[in-house]
Amino acid sequence: MSRSTTDVPAQVAGADACTVREVLDRVGGKWSIGVIVEASRGPVRFTELERAVEGISRRMLTLTLRNLERDGLLTRTVHPTVPPKVEYVATPMARELYDALLTLTTWADRHRGDIAAARHRYDEARAD
Amino acid sequence: MSRSTTDVPAQVAGADACTVREVLDRVGGKWSIGVIVEASRGPVRFTELERAVEGISRRMLTLTLRNLERDGLLTRTVHPTVPPKVEYVATPMARELYDALLTLTTWADRHRGDIAAARHRYDEARAD
DNA sequence: CCGAATCCGAGGTGATACTG
DNA sequence: CAGTATCACCTCGGATTCGG
Numbered sequence: 609m610s611r612s613t614t615d616v617p618a619q620v621a622g623a624d625a626c627t628v629r630e631v632l633d634r635v636g637g638k639w640s641i642g643v644i645v646e647a648s649r650g651p652v653r654f655t656e657l658e659r660a661v662e663g664i665s666r667r668m669l670t671l672t673l674r675n676l677e678r679d680g681l682l683t684r685t686v687h688p689t690v691p692p693k694v695e696y697v698a699t700p701m702a703r704e705l706y707d708a709l710l711t712l713t714t715w716a717d718r719h720r721g722d723i724a725a726a727r728h729r730y731d732e733a734r735a736d
Numbered sequence: 737m738s739r740s741t742t743d744v745p746a747q748v749a750g751a752d753a754c755t756v757r758e759v760l761d762r763v764g765g766k767w768s769i770g771v772i773v774e775a776s777r778g779p780v781r782f783t784e785l786e787r788a789v790e791g792i793s794r795r796m797l798t799l800t801l802r803n804l805e806r807d808g809l810l811t812r813t814v815h816p817t818v819p820p821k822v823e824y825v826a827t828p829m830a831r832e833l834y835d836a837l838l839t840l841t842t843w844a845d846r847h848r849g850d851i852a853a854a855r856h857r858y859d860e861a862r863a864d
Numbered sequence: 865c866c867g868a869a870t871c872c873g874a875g876g877t878g879a880t881a882c883t884g
Numbered sequence: 885c886a887g888t889a890t891c892a893c894c895t896c897g898g899a900t901t902c903g904g
Binding site for chain 2: 627631705710717719720722725730731
């Protein structure tokens with residue numbers, strides 16, 4: 609974390625934007641983050657996720673799980689027991705991603721008030 | 737950047753996930769990042785953005801601009817000339833955000849190969 | 865318990881044409 | 885130049901139901 613925006617040459621800016629888009633396309637889904645967070649804390653079962661990720665439907669949980677597994681962010685383990693038991697856990701790569709997202713969290717915490725104020729000001733000005 | 741994922745207590749994880757969602761809802765749009773990148777390099781006009789952000793339609797540019805302005809990430813300046821001239825520029829807050837996104841870029845660069853490999857493996861396994 | 869398949873409505877997205 | 889308006893599409897997400 610040494611470079612600042614102003615240090616970035618104009619040329620690489622576009623490429624960076626593209627790269628960010630890749631990540632966002634992957635974890636930008638409505639539920640991906642929530643699932644990653646839960647799976648980062650250790651192996652978790654399908655039904656546990658269904659309850660832990662507030663508001664998610666069974667369909668979306670399945671789809672999200674598949675996409676994350678496909679990208680190597682989640683490991684799916686089937687225990688051949690009766691009844692069947694399937695556990696999901698975040699891969700090291702996903703944990704690193706989560707750490708990276710922490711940077712965004714910090715930003716959001718710092719500027720939450722500013723954003724709310726800006727919105728209020730904007731809406732206020734339009735109300736006239 | 738001192739804390740690692742494993743250091744984060746379970747309780748705050750959910751809250752962090754929520755915070756990340758806030759940011760993602762704001763800049764997760766298909767075009768937001770591209771516009772922020774362009775506007776971070778200095779004042780830029782509407783038509784310049786239309787050409788700079790590859791593939792964006794006039795409508796989506798307008799909507800993206802409005803949202804970013806509303807959140808205080810962009811400053812809109814109208815020069816009362818003929819013909820009209822409107823310039824957009826990223827606020828300091830937006831530049832900080834861009835710096836935060838650089839962390840994600842780094843992650844993506846490090847793991848791009850891993851993800852591609854994981855996908856290939858996954859698709860391969862399903863082809864059987 | 866875990867997941868797939870189908871149906872269906874809501875909202876996001878783009879092409880085009882028009883205005884101050 | 886800098887938008888706004890309208891329409892048509894089309895993907896996403898939810899509810900429900902069925903299978904292993």
